[in-house]
Amino acid sequence: MMLSYTNIVVGTDGSATSLKAVRTAASLARVYAARLTIVSAYHGDGHSLLDARQTDVSALPVVSETRAREYLEEASRIARDEGAADIQLRARSGTAVQILTEAVGETAANLIVIGNKGVNTITGRVFGNIPTEVARRADVDVMLVNTREPRS
Structure with missing residues (x-):
């Protein structure tokens, strides 16, 4: 049986x-002809980021729903330029870890793609970071993308 991803978050x-x-x-x-769901977290009323288990995971900038939707529109343009045909956008109130893992269930995704920001930092190792926590909680494949600029 060949590996194929049908829904990517x-x-x-x-x-x-x-x-x-x-x-x-x-x-x-584009390669897998998969649906791409792009999510963005925002801090909604009545939702405390301080309740998050990991300090580093909860120390996120407060983003409004409007700003999250702007982020999604920019990401959608990039995804279309890259050749993705089936794109869904979701702005959700909550932490990044929470909305990424919830999106998997909501979309029947079989792959989460996330940048490696924070993985190789001391703070990330001690207090946790979003990529590591997503990988820990997800029950699907997680791809960590090296997002550091290449050294010259």
């Missing part, structure tokens, strides 16, 4: 590193 917070992950996910979606 990727997150964006508007950063250059997250958009590199979006580009990678969109390329995979």
Whole structure:
């Protein structure tokens, strides 16, 4: 049986590193003719990021729903330029880890693509980071994209 991904989830917070992950996910979606779901977390009323288990995971900038939707529109343009044909956008209130793992169940995704930001930092190793926590919680394949700029 050949490996094939049919539904891919990727997150964006508007950063250059997250958009590199979006580009990678969109390329995979094109190759596999898969649906690409791009998600962005925002901090909604009544939802405390301080309840998150990991300090580093909860120390996220407060983003409005409007800003999250702007991030999604930019990511969608990048995904279309990369050749992804079937793209869904989802702005959700919650932490990045929460919305990425929930999106897997909501979309029947079989792959999460995420940048490796924080994986190789001391803070990330001690307190946790979004990519590691997503990989720990996900019950599907997780691809970590190297988002560091190449050294010259």
